[in-house]
Amino acid sequence: xDSHRLVPAAPSFQLPVAHLRSVFQTHDVERKLAKLPERDHxxxxxxxxxxxxxxxxxxxxKPSGVPEMALLYAQLPNFTDVLDDxxxxxxxxxxxxxxxxxTPMLLLGAPGIGKTHFAxxxxxxxxxxxSLVPMSSMTAGWLLSGASSQWKGAKPGKVxxxxxxxxxxxxxxVIDEIDKAGPDAQYDPLGALYGxxxxxxxxxxxxxxxxxxxxxxxxxxxxxxxxxxxxxxxxLNRMNxxxxxxxxxxxxxxxxxxxxxxxxxxxxxxRRLAEEPSADVLDHLATLAPREMRRALMTGFGNxxxxxxxxxRVYDLPRASxxxxxxxxVQ
Numbered sequence: 001x002d003s004h005r006l007v008p009a010a011p012s013f014q015l016p017v018a019h020l021r022s023v024f025q026t027h028d029v030e031r032k033l034a035k036l037p038e039r040d041h042x043x044x045x046x047x048x049x050x051x052x053x054x055x056x057x058x059x060x061x062k063p064s065g066v067p068e069m070a071l072l073y074a075q076l077p078n079f080t081d082v083l084d085d086x087x088x089x090x091x092x093x094x095x096x097x098x099x100x101x102x103t104p105m106l107l108l109g110a111p112g113i114g115k116t117h118f119a120x121x122x123x124x125x126x127x128x129x130x131s132l133v134p135m136s137s138m139t140a141g142w143l144l145s146g147a148s149s150q151w152k153g154a155k156p157g158k159v160x161x162x163x164x165x166x167x168x169x170x171x172x173x174v175i176d177e178i179d180k181a182g183p184d185a186q187y188d189p190l191g192a193l194y195g196x197x198x199x200x201x202x203x204x205x206x207x208x209x210x211x212x213x214x215x216x217x218x219x220x221x222x223x224x225x226x227x228x229x230x231x232x233x234x235x236l237n238r239m240n241x242x243x244x245x246x247x248x249x250x251x252x253x254x255x256x257x258x259x260x261x262x263x264x265x266x267x268x269x270x271r272r273l274a275e276e277p278s279a280d281v282l283d284h285l286a287t288l289a290p291r292e293m294r295r296a297l298m299t300g301f302g303n304x305x306x307x308x309x310x311x312x313r314v315y316d317l318p319r320a321s322x323x324x325x326x327x328x329x330v331q
Contacts, residue, residue: 020060022056026052044210050164054164054165059168061127062090062100076118085102100170106240108224112292113291119172131172146209147209157207158173159173163215170218175221194235196221203217252287260277
């Protein structure tokens with residue numbers, strides 16, 4: 001559509017521009033609704049009525065210029081290559097009527113190095129919503145693409161929900177641990193991705209429940225994996241693959257410092273704590289995987305306040321569990 005509006009900006013982010021884009025055709029829904037028998041199919045009827053009530057138009061958000069990303073580079077020093085790729089895509093979309101398109105990406109690396117955290121930060125940066133699909137818990141492909149309305153308890157899939165029930169035509173969809181997709185006798189858990197990751201075929205994605213074409217071509221896909229060997233080659237070929245290394249010791253200290261500051265700033269009780277952590281606290285935190293740092297810091301903050309101190313000390317932090325491996329570092 002030609003109309004466009006402005007939507008609120010994210011912190012340290014230029015005002016994004018939101019065009020309106022239709023994610024389905026109203027007449028397709030009306031035709032399906034008219035053909036439904038008067039009895040049964042209540043869930044399907046409710047779905048069609050909800051689609052018509054909400055209408056087909058969603059915000060297609062993009063930055064008005066290349067955003068200032070220095071803070072993200074500082075917070076995520078081991079994601080530099082991925083952030084560079086995002087900046088390139090944003091640069092292509094600025095000063096044009098084109099929507100923001102980001103080539104689907106696979107973040108490949110050891111557990112706990114911040115892959116899912118990066119995806120959430122990227123969604124915040126771009127100003128769209130985010131849907132997280134943990135593949136390790138998926139037992140059937142219909143969680144992405146919906147199940148036939150003929151099945152008892154059937155409902156639309158995650159892609160349909162994100163586009164029809166959400167506000168954005170270009171949400172960030174995160175397929176977490178794609179290499180953990182469990183085999184299923186009847187359904188390929190990754191089957192829907194063959195079409196969804198291709199820009200041309202995603203224009204008319206058909207959810208098996210609603211059976212109405214949905215424009216999923218603007219979805220921003222981020223997948224994560226620990227091991228690429230469990231991912232079919234045709235899916236790998238549809239994505240930019242980034243191997244995420246564990247942060248170096250200095251980068252890990254930088255992540256810990258940024259995390260300390262952000263947690264402190266997010267809470268009113270933060271004003272009762274020192275602005276900067278001590279060097280030995282940073283050294284201890286740097287031995288942890290990024291996902292462990294937040295939990296360790298929350299424990300440390302709490303212990304410091306219990307002791308009526310404004311400074312977190314090393315013994316306030318939890319000890320690493322026996323037998324629990326610590327993150328390896330890039331030297």
